[in-house]
Amino acid sequence: MTFEPLRTQVNSIMKNSKSVDARLLEICELLESNIPYYNWVGFYFKNGDKNELKLGPYVGEPTDHTIIPFGKGICGQVALSNENFVVPDVSAQDNYIACSITVKAEIVIPIFIDGENIGQIDIDSNTPHPFSEKDERFLEFVCQKVAEIL
Structure with missing residues (x-):
């Protein structure tokens, strides 16, 4: 997969x-439409002064996870760690929040403004082990x- 275009x-x-x-x-x-193994693509952002993330724009199956406390699930862990989190197999993660039974892998990358983690992009894949360093x-x-633009 080439990402240049x-x-x-x-x-x-x-x-x-x-x-x-x-x-x-x-x-x-x-x-979502150009990368075959990106099956759910969305943004979460820090919810004001609260220690939680709020769902922003996304495409894919609807989710009940519109608010995620810091520390909970992969997104919540990235909110605290400020580091990329690549999960090749979600079934191997203890702190994974299941959005759909079809999801096999997840990648979450934080968004920084002036060194502060203000949100993240979250991608679920129905393909096991799909993400590489090129995705990151x-x-x-x-x-x-x-x-x-924020």
Whole structure:
């Protein structure tokens, strides 16, 4: 999988004049429709001063997990660790919040503004062990671009 053409499209989306949420949704749609093993793509953001994440724009199956406390699940752990979290097999994780029985793997990359973790991109895959270092680098690029419009 080559991510270079998608980088150009991400840059283009970030430069358009739509609302932030509209651009974030467009990013979700772009990734989900162009990367076969990205089956749920969404953003979570810190919910004000609370130690929890709130679901932002996403594409994929509806989720009940609109609020996630810091420390809970993969997203909640990234909110505390400030580090990428790649889960090749969600069934091997004790602190995994199941969104769907079809999900086999997850990757979560934090978004930073001035060194502060303000949110993250969360991707679920129905394919076991799909994510590589190339996914991590590409998603770090996406998160950097997202931070520039927030």
